Amino acid sequence: MxxxxxxxxxxxxxxxxxxxxxxxxxxxxxxxxxxxxxxxxxxxxxxxxxxxxxxxxxxxxxxxxxxxxxxxxxxxxxxxxxxxxxxxxxxxxxxxxxxxxxxxxxxxxxxxxxxxxxxxxxxxxxxxxxxxxxxxxxxxLRVSGRHKMIECIFATGLPFGGSRQLPRSLKDLGRILPATAGVRRFGAAALDLAYVAAGRYDGFWERGIYPWDMAAGLILVREAGGLVAPIVEGESILESGHVIATNAAIFETFAQVVRAE
CATH class of the missing domain: 3.30.540.10 (Fructose-1,6-Bisphosphatase, subunit A, domain 1)
Incomplete structure (x- = not known):
């Protein structure tokens, strides 16, 4: 209730x-x-x-x-x-x-x-x-059960205009795309996280987003059995704006790829 x-x-x-x-x-x-x-x-x-x-x-x-x-x-x-x-x-x-x-x-x-x-x-x-x-x-809701990166699809947000996050995001894509079944960019972080919770996406990452874009989505993923973490270990997700969210099975592998700058 x-x-x-x-x-x-x-x-x-x-x-x-x-x-x-x-x-x-x-x-x-x-x-x-x-x-x-x-x-x-x-x-x-x-x-x-x-x-x-x-x-x-x-x-x-x-x-x-x-x-x-x-x-x-x-x-x-x-x-x-x-x-x-x-x-x-x-x-x-x-x-x-x-x-x-x-x-x-x-x-x-x-x-x-x-x-x-x-x-x-x-x-x-x-x-x-x-x-x-x-x-x-x-x-x-339950997060997906996939455990092989090459079978997984991920969501992200890509910067627009002259965002200072653009070069880093392009590097992220260069590392992540070859290792996965694909990346989606639907343009609404709250729904990206909701879709991770629902098992529609296997994971999500994004840099430089605001607390209101992800706060509700973070608890959706956690309560659906997933893991959320900052991209830079030790930082606050809401304060840094950098987040990784996946099922538990692929978290370590996915986080390693995202964090490998």
């Missing part, structure tokens, strides 16, 4: 998801307009955050807040904070691609203890709580 906190998170994610789905239909129409969809998507993103924040703040007024679209807020309860991305996969949304999600995590004393990732376009709700397992629409 879900905790009261998780129920609040699900309520907020579903409400924001409904708003985003409604606006998503309009985004597709805006593709052909001279104005373009950029401003519209920004409004949809901000409205989704407003909905999430309103619900979470009403139900848990003392918790802190860390979100993509607004300044962080320390809570009266210093041990708990929400970590929220109201629209992970904004560029997909902007282009009318139905691969984006609402991501909400709860952190307690520096540890992620609950997470919700809602893929509203596909009506897939991923949830996890510490010690309670991970689920997608009531179905329990």
């Amino acid at each position: 879900a905790s009261a906190n998780l129920n609040v998170m699900i309520k907020a994610a579903r409400a924001a998801g409904r708003s985003l789905v409604k606006d998503f239909r309009e985004v597709e129409n805006l593709q052909v307009s001279s104005k373009g969809p950029g401003d519209f998507v920004s409004r949809a993103d901000l409205e989704a955050e407003r909905i999430v924040r309103e619900i979470l703040t009403k139900e848990r007024p003392n918790y802190g807040w860390l979100g993509e679209e607004s300044d962080p807020v320390p809570g009266k309860d210093p041990t708990r904070r929400w970590i929220v991305d109201p629209l992970d996969g904004t560029t997909n949304y902007l282009h009318g691609l139905p691969h984006w999600a609402v991501s909400i995590a709860l952190e307690h004393k520096g540890e992620i203890v609950a997470g919700v990732v809602f893929d509203a376009a596909k009506d897939e709700l991923y949830v996890a709580e510490k010690g309670q397992g991970a689920f997608m629409n009531e179905t329990r």
Whole structure:
């Protein structure tokens, strides 16, 4: 049975998801307009955050807040904070691609203890709580059982524009592609991690991503039996932004390849 906190998170994610789905239909129409969809998507993103924040703040007024679209807020309860991305996969949304999600995590004393990732376009709700397992629409999730790298597919995010992470990411691909069955780049880290939890991907790695992009996904992977770790051993995943997530069987091999700079 879900905790009261998780129920609040699900309520907020579903409400924001409904708003985003409604606006998503309009985004597709805006593709052909001279104005373009950029401003519209920004409004949809901000409205989704407003909905999430309103619900979470009403139900848990003392918790802190860390979100993509607004300044962080320390809570009266210093041990708990929400970590929220109201629209992970904004560029997909902007282009009318139905691969984006609402991501909400709860952190307690520096540890992620609950997470919700809602893929509203596909009506897939991923949830996890510490010690309670991970689920997608009531179905329990387990990471994949593959143990040979050459049979595995991995997900990652690739930098755009002039990102300083680009050279390193290209080197990563040069090492990883020859050793695997393939790499996917779908453009939404929260869903990449949810797919690892569901066994759709065998693993995920990325450098330089924000806490709100991955916080909920990290507990999904852990509660589905997977392992998550920083790329640089000893660093904090959320603070460094560099993460590896896989099933246990291939973790050591995969981590060695990613870390071999």
